[in-house]
Amino acid sequence: MSAQWIAVIGTSFFAFALKYAGASVPAKWLAHPRVGRINLFIPIALLTALVAVNSFASKSKLVIDHRIFGLGVAIIALALKLPFPVIVIGAAAGSALAYHFHF
Amino acid sequence: MSVKRDSLSLSFAVGAYGTAFGAASVSAHFTVLQSCLLSLLTFSGASQFAVIGVLGVGGSALSGIATATLLGTRNTLYGIRMAPILRLQGFRRVIAAQITIDESTAIATAQKNEEDARKGFWITGIGIFIFWNLFTLMGALGAKAIGNPAAWGLDAAVPAAFIGLVWPRLVDRKSRLLAAAAAILSLALVPFTPAGVPIITTALLSVAFGWRS
Numbered sequence: 001m002s003a004q005w006i007a008v009i010g011t012s013f014f015a016f017a018l019k020y021a022g023a024s025v026p027a028k029w030l031a032h033p034r035v036g037r038i039n040l041f042i043p044i045a046l047l048t049a050l051v052a053v054n055s056f057a058s059k060s061k062l063v064i065d066h067r068i069f070g071l072g073v074a075i076i077a078l079a080l081k082l083p084f085p086v087i088v089i090g091a092a093a094g095s096a097l098a099y100h101f102h103f
Numbered sequence: 104m105s106v107k108r109d110s111l112s113l114s115f116a117v118g119a120y121g122t123a124f125g126a127a128s129v130s131a132h133f134t135v136l137q138s139c140l141l142s143l144l145t146f147s148g149a150s151q152f153a154v155i156g157v158l159g160v161g162g163s164a165l166s167g168i169a170t171a172t173l174l175g176t177r178n179t180l181y182g183i184r185m186a187p188i189l190r191l192q193g194f195r196r197v198i199a200a201q202i203t204i205d206e207s208t209a210i211a212t213a214q215k216n217e218e219d220a221r222k223g224f225w226i227t228g229i230g231i232f233i234f235w236n237l238f239t240l241m242g243a244l245g246a247k248a249i250g251n252p253a254a255w256g257l258d259a260a261v262p263a264a265f266i267g268l269v270w271p272r273l274v275d276r277k278s279r280l281l282a283a284a285a286a287i288l289s290l291a292l293v294p295f296t297p298a299g300v301p302i303i304t305t306a307l308l309s310v311a312f313g314w315r316s
Binding site for chain 2: 003004006010012014015019020021022023024030033034035036039040041042044045046048049050053055056059062067069070073084085087088089090093094096097
């Protein structure tokens with residue numbers, strides 16, 4: 001079985017288990033405010049790390065390539081409060097242009 | 104009636120992002136079938152983008168699953184918040200659990216009474232489920248048809264989607280500091296650890312930052 005299949009099955013299993021646990025456990029189990037704070041911070045840390053690694057890593061090397069133009073467009077679009085599809089499509093267009101000019 | 108209208112328009116808008124997921128997933132070497140199964144079975148945008156993001160940069164299945172699973176823990180807390188409003192048993196609880204995500208919970212908790220909260224939860228959850236899966240298929244087929252992902256900028260669409268997901272969460276100084284620390288730590292680890300490890304390690308930062316208020 002390929003890594004992709006293991007990832008699809010494993011991710012789906014745990015995603016559902018977490019959702020179903022929420023619908024089933026007594027609320028007081030996770031009532032501690034520390035749990036709430038860490039839970040709010042987990043997506044911030046992981047998503048930012050995913051931005052960084054997907055923008056600047058190539059295998060085990062750090063590189064600056066065409067993707068940085070995509071990231072730049074995305075940040076400008078976010079600062080201008082443009083909607084999500086514009087951010088993603090704008091970033092793709094910026095990166096594709098840089099790629100075509102062999103940056 | 105406005106809860107119905109709000110829920111449906113949110114469903115369509117959010118579901119359309121499925122196009123980005125489908126395209127990104129195929130670019131990260133997942134098949135069209137695997138991309139569609141992630142949308143059907145995982146059905147949690149950040150977790151789905153995370154698993155394809157980790158494997159796309161060469162990470163192992165285990166680090167992909169671990170990263171996606173940590174991102175799914177917030178759905179547990181949403182479920183706890185929704186349970187006393189929904190009051191479900193058996194099969195209906197299974198369905199409700201699957202559609203317990205950011206948006207269905209947000210719409211429900213924005214309502215003034217429990218009836219509207221239930222309505223908003225179900226319409227938004229089922230609506231996003233339908234549109235998200237349809238648009239995933241379209242995005243995946245589209246990306247498969249166009250060949251080299253870098254030539255179309257799809258390799259930059261993945262980090263753009265992540266930054267779009269994290270940006271609205273950077274509401275205070277501590278959040279922005281955590282984001283900066285996570286970016287620096289993950290990049291610093293890239294040359295020295297197997298792919299995927301730099302990402303999951305930053306979860307420790309969220310524990311450190313969240314320990315004290």
